[in-house]
Amino acid sequence: xxGITQSxxxxxxxxxxxxxxxxxxxENHRYMYWYxxxxxxxxRLIHYSYGVKDTDxxxxxxxxxxxxxKTEDFLLTLESATSSQTSVYFxxxxxxxxxxxxxxxxxxxxxx
Amino acid sequence: QQQVKQxxxxxxxxxxxISIINCAYENTAFDYFPWxxxxxxxxxxxxxxxxxxxxxxxxxxxxxxFNKSAKQFSLHIMDSQPGDSATYFCAASMASNYQLIWGAGxxxxxxx
Numbered sequence: 001x002x003g004i005t006q007s008x009x010x011x012x013x014x015x016x017x018x019x020x021x022x023x024x025x026x027e028n029h030r031y032m033y034w035y036x037x038x039x040x041x042x043x044r045l046i047h048y049s050y051g052v053k054d055t056d057x058x059x060x061x062x063x064x065x066x067x068x069x070k071t072e073d074f075l076l077t078l079e080s081a082t083s084s085q086t087s088v089y090f091x092x093x094x095x096x097x098x099x100x101x102x103x104x105x106x107x108x109x110x111x112x
Numbered sequence: 113q114q115q116v117k118q119x120x121x122x123x124x125x126x127x128x129x130i131s132i133i134n135c136a137y138e139n140t141a142f143d144y145f146p147w148x149x150x151x152x153x154x155x156x157x158x159x160x161x162x163x164x165x166x167x168x169x170x171x172x173x174x175x176x177x178f179n180k181s182a183k184q185f186s187l188h189i190m191d192s193q194p195g196d197s198a199t200y201f202c203a204a205s206m207a208s209n210y211q212l213i214w215g216a217g218x219x220x221x222x223x224x
Contacts, residue, residue, distance in 0.1 A: 031210065042118075042201055042214035043156070050210065058211060090155050098144040098207045103155030 003027045006091050006104040013111055019078040021107050023091030025071075031094045032074040033058075033101065034066060036087040043090065049074055081111045116204050118215025126223050131189040133218045135202035138183065142204040146212075147176065147187045150199045159200070160187070192222045 003026035013019050023032060031050055035043040045058030047066040055066050063085060065077045078085055091104040117136045125131045135145075146161035162169045162176040162185065169176045175188040189196055202215040 033210075033212075040216055042216045043212075044214070045211050048210050056210070092155075097210050098205055100146070100158045100161070101212065103157065106153075106155055 004091060004093055004102060004104040006089075006107050008107060009105065010108045011110070013081050013109070015082060015111055016080050019081050019109065021076045021078075021089055021091075021109070023074045023076070023104060025074075025093050027093060027095075027102070028071060029093040029095045029102075030071075031097065032068065033092040033094075034064075034074065034076045035090045035092060036060065036085075037090060037106070038087050046076065046089075078109075081109075083111050085109065086111045116202060116213050116215045118202050118218060120218060121216070122219045122221070124221045124223060125192045127192060127194060129192050129222075131192045131196065131220055131222070132186060133200055133202070133220070134184065134186045135204075135215050136182075136184045137204050137213075139204070139206070140183070141206045141208070142213075143207060144205045145176070145178065145185050146203050147174075148201045148203065150201065150217075156201060189220075192220075194222045194224050196220060197222050 005024045007022045033048040034046040037043050044060045046064050049055045049068040067075045089107045092101040094101040119134050147159045148156035149159045150156040160171050160174050162178050164180050173190045178185045200218045203212045205212045
């Protein structure tokens with residue numbers, strides 16, 4: 001994998017608790033993305049970043065926030081986890097828009 | 113208009129056969145059409161991509177056919193092998209929008 005590390009890889013959390021997922025890259029790519037993957041839906045974009053402190057919402061951003069204080073780190077926070085946020089979360093990076101995106105290994109999150 | 117519709121949902125092909133997966137889009141502003149391959153427990157990885165200035169692109173056993181007038185593109189896997197068994201996603205994006213719009217995926221099984 002292209003220098004992308006997601007942590008944790010697996011997490012079980014209770015409804016109503018905050019959760020933070022971390023994506024760390026060593027490629028110095030400008031763009032970073034958080035997706036969720038659910039059966040029958042492909043991948044859906046939650047938030048993305050086009051530079052340090054520059055972020056914007058994706059298709060399914062409700063209930064999620066992000067931060068990017070350094071080029072290499074992109075954090076996804078579930079402010080108050082709900083069962084509907086049980087999913088596999090992928091971080092991706094790309095050097096430019098409209099070019100190849102490289103994906104991390106994913107984080108499987110279960111909200112009980 | 114942002115959707116990418118992918119079919120079939122699942123596909124079983126005999127070893128040595130041709131696997132064909134189709135995608136259709138509505139937004140004529142899309143100008144980048146990648147195919148990603150995903151194995152269980154892994155993140156998606158770029159397989160092959162095409163831009164609308166060409167009608168076909170081939171890389172080894174994998175070919176994208178692109179029909180701009182019909183707003184359709186397809187992935188052909190020649191001489192399919194058991195190692196090709198994976199989930200395949202088509203996607204589309206445009207330079208003016210950071211979002212990659214994904215199809216719902218096709219689970220491909222190659223029978224030995």
